[in-house]
Amino acid sequence: MSQLPDPAQSRQPDHAIEPLIYRRWSPRAMTGEPISQEELLTLFEAARWAPSTYNEQEWRFLYARRETSQWPAFFGLLMEANQLWCQHAAMLVVILSHKVFAKNGQPNPVHLFDCGSAFENLALQGTAMGLVVHGMAGFDFERAQRELKVPEDYAIAAMFAVGRPGDPDKLPEKLRQMEAPSGRRPVKESIIEGPYVSP
Numbered sequence: 001m002s003q004l005p006d007p008a009q010s011r012q013p014d015h016a017i018e019p020l021i022y023r024r025w026s027p028r029a030m031t032g033e034p035i036s037q038e039e040l041l042t043l044f045e046a047a048r049w050a051p052s053t054y055n056e057q058e059w060r061f062l063y064a065r066r067e068t069s070q071w072p073a074f075f076g077l078l079m080e081a082n083q084l085w086c087q088h089a090a091m092l093v094v095i096l097s098h099k100v101f102a103k104n105g106q107p108n109p110v111h112l113f114d115c116g117s118a119f120e121n122l123a124l125q126g127t128a129m130g131l132v133v134h135g136m137a138g139f140d141f142e143r144a145q146r147e148l149k150v151p152e153d154y155a156i157a158a159m160f161a162v163g164r165p166g167d168p169d170k171l172p173e174k175l176r177q178m179e180a181p182s183g184r185r186p187v188k189e190s191i192i193e194g195p196y197v198s199p
Contacts, residue, residue, distance in 0.1 A: 004029060004165045007181040014187060024127040025181040026134040028085040029171055030163030034066060035090045039129065043162065046125030050118035054103070058111045059118040059157075060096040062148055073147060077159070079138040084172055089132075089161035094144055095119060096154040115157045126162060135160040 004027050011022045044061060052058060064070035066089065074092040075083065086092065097115040101108050119135060126133035141156045150156060168179040189199070 004168060005180055010181055011183065020124055020127055024124055024133075027132050027165060027168075027179060028134060028175055029166040029168040029179060030085070030088040030090070030132050030161070031166040032066065032088040033090060033164045035131065035162060035164065039131070040065075040091065042129065043122050043125055043131075043133075047118040047122040050114065050121045052114040052117070053108065053110050054101070056098065056102060056108065056111075056114065057118075058098040058108065059115045060098070060154065061093050062096065062150075063091055063093040065091050077139045077144050077147070078136070079140075082136055082138045085175055086161045088163060088166060090163040092159065092161055094148060094159050095157040096150055097157040098153060099155050100153050112155065112157055119158065119160065123160075130165065132163045132165055133160060134162075 007023045007025050008019065013022050040063075047059065047061070048057070050057075050059075062074075064074035071092070074094065075086065077094075078086055078092075095115055095118075097111045099108060099111050100106060123133040123135070136159045139159045144150065144156050144159070168176055171179060
């Protein structure tokens with residue numbers, strides 16, 4: 001049985017950062033084994049401590065654990081390509097983002113930014129716990145809003161799968177070829193001192 005690749009073998013940061021950051025990646029191979037309630041709550045606890053505008057904590061997480069009555073509704077939202085590997089996830093989660101400030105109902109222009117911070121906290125915690133956390137855009141946003149009864153003042157931000165690392169050889173061939181930590185462009189290509197200048 002093959003193992004998921006170690007990101008530290010193929011990823012070398014150009015500048016000194018915490019290893020947890022470059023060890024985080026998004027595999028698809030999972031075993032189908034459940035995660036415990038304590039593990040589930042630990043992941044969401046990490047998200048809880050993300051920074052947010054005026055401490056709004058705009059994120060809400062709707063989740064379904066494998067082999068529960070909630071699972072089919074969440075699994076059915078996924079595109080077929082994601083169902084191929086998400087069938088072995090332990091949990092599927094839809095992230096909601098409150099679009100307005102709780103204190104006055106005015107539009108919050110950074111609600112998605114803050115939700116991204118919460119997801120990153122959760123993803124890093126998952127990495128520290130040896131779990132797979134894989135974010136996705138490949139699902140039906142409109143159906144999620146409707147079928148999960150999401151109020152109008154919340155946006156569907158994303159979806160993600162959580163599970164225990166599995167055997168990449170059990171993935172379909174096309175996905176198996178993609179099952180490796182991706183690289184990143186040099187940091188100097190992402191930063192500009194002063195106004196924007198086209199590359």
